[in-house]
Structure formats: C-alpha cells, structure tokens
Amino acid sequence: MEPKGLIGDLEKRFPGEIVESSRDGEDLVLVILPEALLRIMGSLKGPPYSYKLLLDLTCVDFRRDASIFEMVYHLYSLDAGRRVRVKVRLPAESPSLESLADLWRNANWLEREVYDMFGVVFMGHPDLKRILMYDGFEGFPLRKDYPLRRRQPKAEKGNAT
Amino acid sequence: MMLEPRPERNSMLLNLGPSHPAMHGTVRIMVELEGERILNSEVEIGYLHRGFEKTCENRTYFNLLPYTDRLNYVSPLINNAGYALAMEKLLGIEAPERAQYIRVLMCELSRISDHLTSVAAMGMECGAFTIFLYMMKAREYIWDVIEFTTGARMTASYIRIGGVRADLHPDYRVALEKAVCETRKVLKDVHGLLDGNKIFLDRTKGIGALTPEEAVSYGWTGPCLRSTGVRYDVRKARPYLVYDRMDFDVPLGMNGDNYDRYLVRMMELDQSLRIVEQAAAALPPRAPIAAGDRRPIDPSDAIRVSRGQRAVGPVRLSPNLEGSEKNVYSDILADDRRWTLPPKEDAYTTMEGLINHFLFFMKGRGIRPPKGEVYFSVEGGNGELGFYIVSDGTDRPYRLHLRAPCFHIVSALERLIKGRYVADVIPTFGSLNMIGGELDR
Numbered sequence: 001m002e003p004k005g006l007i008g009d010l011e012k013r014f015p016g017e018i019v020e021s022s023r024d025g026e027d028l029v030l031v032i033l034p035e036a037l038l039r040i041m042g043s044l045k046g047p048p049y050s051y052k053l054l055l056d057l058t059c060v061d062f063r064r065d066a067s068i069f070e071m072v073y074h075l076y077s078l079d080a081g082r083r084v085r086v087k088v089r090l091p092a093e094s095p096s097l098e099s100l101a102d103l104w105r106n107a108n109w110l111e112r113e114v115y116d117m118f119g120v121v122f123m124g125h126p127d128l129k130r131i132l133m134y135d136g137f138e139g140f141p142l143r144k145d146y147p148l149r150r151r152q153p154k155a156e157k158g159n160a161t
Numbered sequence: 162m163m164l165e166p167r168p169e170r171n172s173m174l175l176n177l178g179p180s181h182p183a184m185h186g187t188v189r190i191m192v193e194l195e196g197e198r199i200l201n202s203e204v205e206i207g208y209l210h211r212g213f214e215k216t217c218e219n220r221t222y223f224n225l226l227p228y229t230d231r232l233n234y235v236s237p238l239i240n241n242a243g244y245a246l247a248m249e250k251l252l253g254i255e256a257p258e259r260a261q262y263i264r265v266l267m268c269e270l271s272r273i274s275d276h277l278t279s280v281a282a283m284g285m286e287c288g289a290f291t292i293f294l295y296m297m298k299a300r301e302y303i304w305d306v307i308e309f310t311t312g313a314r315m316t317a318s319y320i321r322i323g324g325v326r327a328d329l330h331p332d333y334r335v336a337l338e339k340a341v342c343e344t345r346k347v348l349k350d351v352h353g354l355l356d357g358n359k360i361f362l363d364r365t366k367g368i369g370a371l372t373p374e375e376a377v378s379y380g381w382t383g384p385c386l387r388s389t390g391v392r393y394d395v396r397k398a399r400p401y402l403v404y405d406r407m408d409f410d411v412p413l414g415m416n417g418d419n420y421d422r423y424l425v426r427m428m429e430l431d432q433s434l435r436i437v438e439q440a441a442a443a444l445p446p447r448a449p450i451a452a453g454d455r456r457p458i459d460p461s462d463a464i465r466v467s468r469g470q471r472a473v474g475p476v477r478l479s480p481n482l483e484g485s486e487k488n489v490y491s492d493i494l495a496d497d498r499r500w501t502l503p504p505k506e507d508a509y510t511t512m513e514g515l516i517n518h519f520l521f522f523m524k525g526r527g528i529r530p531p532k533g534e535v536y537f538s539v540e541g542g543n544g545e546l547g548f549y550i551v552s553d554g555t556d557r558p559y560r561l562h563l564r565a566p567c568f569h570i571v572s573a574l575e576r577l578i579k580g581r582y583v584a585d586v587i588p589t590f591g592s593l594n595m596i597g598g599e600l601d602r
Contacts, residue, residue: 024536025250052377053393055538056564060551072549074536074564078377078391081398085536106380109572117214132207132601141215148219 006049006084014040019089027083034088038098044075044084045103051075051084054104057111059118061144067092069120073100090120099125117142164191164203172200175583179208183286183587186597188571190578190586197582202575209597217561222248222322222528223502223521225561230316232563233599235278236271236542238307241320246401247537247548248322251530252500259445259492260324261402266440267307267320268402268539269433273344274303275542275594276384276426276433283423283591284355287364292351299347302340309336310484322528323501324494327484328447337441341434348430355423365419369577369589376417379576380569383544385593388425389417395540406443407436419592426594447492460509467510476506500528527556543567543594567593567600 006028007021017036022029032040044051055074062068066089073086090097099122100107111122112131119140122128130137138153139146166174172195178184187208193201213232217225229244230237242264249255256264277296284292304314309330311317319326330336355361371379373389386393394411396404412428414421457477458466475488485493487504494501498517507514520526530552538547544566551560570593577593578586 024534027536053382054380055545056536056547056549056562058549058562060560072562074547074549078393083536104380105375105378105576106569106572109568110380113568130207132210134207141212146215148215 010040010043013043024085027085029085029087031087031089034090034097037088038100038103041073041075041086041100041103044086049077050079051077051082053078054100054106054110055083057100057107057114059114059120059142061118061142063092064144069095069118071097071114071120094121095119096121096123098123099128101125116140119143164193164201167193170200171195177586179205183590185282185591185595186600188595188597188600190574190590192578192583192586194583197584199578199581199583199586202578204571204574206571207601209601211602213563213602214561218558221556222530222558225558226321227316227318230318231598232565232602233275233542233546233567233596234315235596236268236275237315237317238267238271238311238320239275239539239541239546241318242268242402243537243539243541243546243548245320245322246539247535247550248528248530249495250537251533251535251550251552252322252528254323254495254497254500256324256495257492258403259328259447260494262440262444263325263329263493264320265402265404265407266329266437266444267311267325269436269440270303270307270340272433272540272542273430273437274300274307276430277303277344277347279542279591279594280351280423280426283419283588283594284351284361286587286591287361289355289358289361292354295347295350299340299344302336302343306333306336306340309333321494321501323497326493328489328493329444330484334441337437341437344430344434348427352427362420364585364588365423365592367416368419368581368585369422369592370416370418371573371577372417375573375576379573381544381573382566382569383541384425384429385422385570386544387411388414388421390415395538395545399538401537401539403440404436407439409433409436409439419588422592445492447489463506463510471511476510525556529554529556538564541566541599543570543596543599546599563599563602565599565602567596571595571600 011018014036017033018030020031053076055076057073060070062070069090069092071088075084099111111125114120115128116130116133117140164174172193175192175194177190179187179189189205191203192199213228217228229240232240277300281293281296308314310333311319371389373391376386376389390413392411392413397411409432412425414425457475460476463476487506490504502521503514503517508518532552532554534551536547536549538545546566547564549562550558553559577589
C-alpha cells in the first residue's frame with residue numbers, strides 16, 4: 001500500500017491516535033499515542049499492511065528540549081519493500097510502555113536493551129532485566145545525564161552469578 | 162540472574178563460555194540438561210560491550226568513523242559504508258561514480274572475508290580443521306587486496322562520508338585477480354570436502370532449524386533469513402550504491418537449518434565474487450589529469466615555495482596518503498568542502514586550504530548536518546546493518562543507534578537449541594556467525 005493510502009487508512013481506523021505523520025523519502029513516519037501502541041502495531045503487522053519484520057526498536061532521550069523519551073520502531077514489509085517508522089513519546093518522569101514481545105519475538109531482547117540503557121519499563125515483558133550491562137550496574141548509560149566517563153562501584157564479591 | 166538449578170527435575174546446569182574457543186568472542190550459554198538433552202538455556206551477552214553508541218554521541222561525525230570498523234570486525238568496510246551512506250542521506254550528497262564502484266568492490270570483498278571466516282569457523286568446530294586452513298588462506302588473499310588500497314587489513318576506516326579515502330592502488334588488479342582465482346579454488350575444495358561429508362551432515366542437517374515465520378518474527382535478516390527461504394536482501398530490496406547495475410542472484414535455502422546456512426553462505430560467496438569481477442570491469446576510468454601539470458615535487462619544497470608565492474603543481478606525498486592526491490579528489494570524494502577533508506597539498510601550501518583544514522577539525526565546526534533523523538541500512542555480512550542517526554545541528558550526533566543483525570539472530574539461539582543435545586550447540590552457534598563486536602556494541 002502506498003504511504004498516502006496507508007496513513008489515510010490508519011487515521012480512519014485509529015481516529016485521534018495518530019499525532020503526526022510525515023515522510024522520509026518513500027517511507028512513512030508516524031507519531032502515535034502510547035496507549036494505542038499495541039493496537040496500531042498489531043494491525044500494521046497483520047494483513048493488509050503486513051509489516052511483518054520488526055527491524056529495530058530504540059529510544060532517544062529528548063529530555064533536554066522537550067522532557068520526553070521517544071521510542072522509535074522501524075517496521076519493514078517484505079512484500080511491499082517499504083519501511084515505516086513509528087514513534088511514541090513518553091513522559092520523562094516515568095517512562096513506561098506496553099511490551100511488543102507477544103507480537104515479535106525479537107522485541108524481547110530489544111526491549112531489554114532499551115530498559116538497560118534508558119530505564120524505560122515495558123509492561124507485560126516476560127523477563128525484563130539488563131542485557132548488555134551486568135546486574136548491579138547503577139544508572140542508565142545512554143541517558144544524556146549519564147556522564148561519559150562515570151565510574152561504577154566495584155561489583156561485590158559473590159554478586160556474580 | 163541466570164538459570165537456577167532445579168533438583169526436583171533431576172537436571173543439571175552446564176556453563177558454556179564466556180571464554181571458550183567455540184564461543185567466537187565472548188558469550189555465555191547456560192544450559193539446563195537432562196542427560197544430554199537441553200531442557201532450557203539462557204544466553205548471556207554483553208561481555209564485549211564498549212558503549213559504542215555512547216562513545217559515538219561524544220565524537221564528531223568525522224571522528225567516530227574508526228569506531229564503526231570495530232563492529233563487525235571481519236567486514237569493517239561494510240560498516241564504514243553503512244555509516245557513510247546514512248550520513249550522505251542526511252546531508253543530501255552523493256559520492257562520485259568511481260567511488261561508488263570502489264565501495265561496491267570493497268564491500269563485496271569484505272563480505273567474502275566475512276563468509277569465509279564464518280564457514281571456516283563452523284567447519285573447524287565440526288572437526289574439519291582443513292576447511293579452516295583453506296579458507297583462512299583464501300581470506301589472506303582477499304585481505305591482501307584490501308590492504309593494498311586501504312593500508313590496513315581489518316580496521317581500514319577507508320569508506321568515508323562523501324566517498325572513499327584514497328583511490329585504488331594502480332596495481333590492485335593483479336592482487337584482485339589472484340584473490341578471486343584462489344578463492345574460487347578454495348570454494349571448490351570446500352564444497353568437495355563438506356557437501357557430502359557424513360560427519361558434517363550429521364551435525365548440520367535438520368539441526369537448528371527455524372521456520373520462515375519464526376525467522377521473520379525474530380527479526381532475522383541476511384544469510385540466516387535467506388536459509389529459511391525468505392527472499393530479502395537489502396541490495397535487491399532497497400538498492401544502494403550501484404548494486405542495481407550488478408548482475409547477481411540471491412541464493413535461498415529451504416530448511417533453515419545449519420546445513421542450509423552453510424550452503425547459502427557458500428553460494429553467496431560465488432555471487433560476491435561475480436559482483437567483484439563486474440565492479441572491477443565496470444570501474445569508471447579516472448578523470449584525465451589536466452594537461453600542463455608539472456612533475457610532482459617534494460612536500461618540503463612545496464612548503465618552502467608556498468611561503469613566498471602561490472603554490473605550485475602536484476605534490477609528492479608521503480606513502481601513507483598514497484591515492485589521495487589532489488588530482489584524484491574529484492574521482493573519490495563528493496565535491497563539497499563542507500563535508501569532506503581538503504586535500505593535504507592545499508592544507509600545506511595555501512592559506513585557504515589551511516583554514517579549511519582547521520575549520521573541518523575545530524571543535525563545534527566540521528560536519529554539522531541539518532536537524533533531523535535518518536535511518537539507512539546496507540546488507541552486512543550477517544544481514545541488515547542499519548544506522549539510525551538523530552542530528553540536533555551540532556557537530557556530534559545527538560543519537561546514534563546501530564541495528565546490529567547479530568543481535569536479532571543470536572536472540573533466537575535459545576529457541577534453536579531447546580530440546581537438542583549439547584553437541585548440537587556448537588555447530589548451531591557456529592552457523593549463526595555471531596560477531597561479538599557487533600552483537601554487544
């Protein structure tokens with residue numbers, strides 16, 4: 001489906017839940033409300049859109065300018081050869097969002113990484129814990145207020161599993 | 162916290178890695194066993210985490226290039242290309258045609274070295290040490306070609322924003338022909354040694370299989386996805402550089418098991434060799450050097466002359482800058498001094514060149530893309546290698562995120578080995594071609 005048709009279709013099905021839409025070349029960029037995430041992603045994955053591949057999922061710390069965290073999802077449709085970028089803005093104080101682990105299996109690790117790096121909590125995630133950092137790491141390293149050269153306390157003996 | 166022992170199930174825990182010869186870098190797999198059957202497993206990653214994204218967000222756009230070399234360190238040039246192309250999309254520039262062909266050539270050579278390494282390691286882990294030695298031999302020839310032009314075997318930082326660092330070495334064709342010929346020979350030998358080898362087949366056929374639906378759900382891309390029969394190759398689906406002018410096939414597997422992953426990689430090696438040959442044949446010639454150019458003079462003489470008068474003709478440069486002389490700039494780098502480094506001759510002999518050089522490297526100056534964001538992906542050795550860059554208009558990326566194909570592939574490992582034997586872990590893991598630098602970033 002052409003990006004123009006897709007956005008019209010989605011706005012009809014999810015009235016008021018698509019905050020913004022724009023284009024990046026031939027790909028569509030959507031900003032949606034957090035509470036609509038599961039529904040919109042679910043319908044993008046299924047027919048007739050069939051954006052079946054969750055390419056990527058990450059987060060950007062925009063607290064400097066707008067006091068939000070922005071989740072960024074990239075989906076890809078294998079049939080149409082198109083990508084769509086879906087963004088969700090989360091309040092900076094308590095960033096939390098529903099997990100997509102039931103829709104895509106790779107969301108499990110990807111969301112763990114975002115939790116690890118940004119402290120975004122995913123509700124309904126089967127096993128939300130750090131993935132690249134170790135248990136006992138303090139803070140969230142990719143947040144902008146985490147200094148580049150901050151030292152971590154030494155891991156206590158017997159803490160390692 | 163990893164898996165806990167559960168005495169009521171009469172199972173035992175076995176720890177594989179993180180420092181284990183078969184773990185390709187560092188990854189830890191904890192398996193819960195009943196006899197030799199794997200009931201459950203847990204994969205722990207992050208042992209090679211360097212904070213790549215955080216580091217890049219604190220480096221200028223030009224300075225962070227060498228960090229990308231160290232992602233998938235077996236095919237660093239593809240990482241360079243992915244980053245450079247993402248930046249070019251953000252800046253709205255395009256590399257000259259000759260540079261694009263050189264990039265294709267270099268990317269495919271890197272893919273060959275990536276696949277060779279992957280199959281070599283997998284073969285060795287199944288007990289076929291000969292395969293390993295043969296393929297490492299072929300890889301040396303490939304790296305000779307790369308070294309000839311880039312000056313480095315692995316950490317090349319050769320493909321830059323706007324083009325490439327230097328033109329191809331005048332004699333590169335000899336090395337290239339040798340490498341292609343030797344690699345073909347090795348591939349033939351490896352096919353003969355492995356394709357019908359009972360030991361190899363027993364450990365790979367039907368083991369670690371994934372259905373196409375599951376593979377897509379796990380976000381698999383690259384050879385692993387294609388081994389399940391899903392036709393997705395970024396070079397075909399979203400052509401970049403001059404891949405749309407190249408004639409090559411996308412080999413597909415059927416069963417998505419270890420054997421198909423091996424076979425798809427082997428077939429892709431053939432295709433990459435085809436692309437290399439085509440790119441070398443179609444390489445646009447260098448722009449003719451303007452008539453009236455004088456004989457090159459030594460850098461020290463040029464600097465001395467330029468103190469008194471406006472400088473001079475071509476300058477003979479030190480060997481480590483070979484191929485990046487001013488007269489080849491129009492062939493290898495986009496013609497926009499805001500985003501590309503001025504030629505060294507100018508920096509040494511003219512005032513404007515020196516100013517440009519300083520402006521390029523000064524804090525807060527240099528490459529400052531407009532505000533915005535970009536996602537661009539290339540076909541890496543393991544699959545779709547994507548860069549997501551958010552620019553806030555300064556000289557450093559506000560956010561740089563890498564879509565690492567390995568991450569998605571390794572996330573399916575627990576699923577692949579569940580219910581199998583301990584001995585199946587090694588070939589299954591080997592066939593996924595985990596690269597620690599890319600997985601952990």
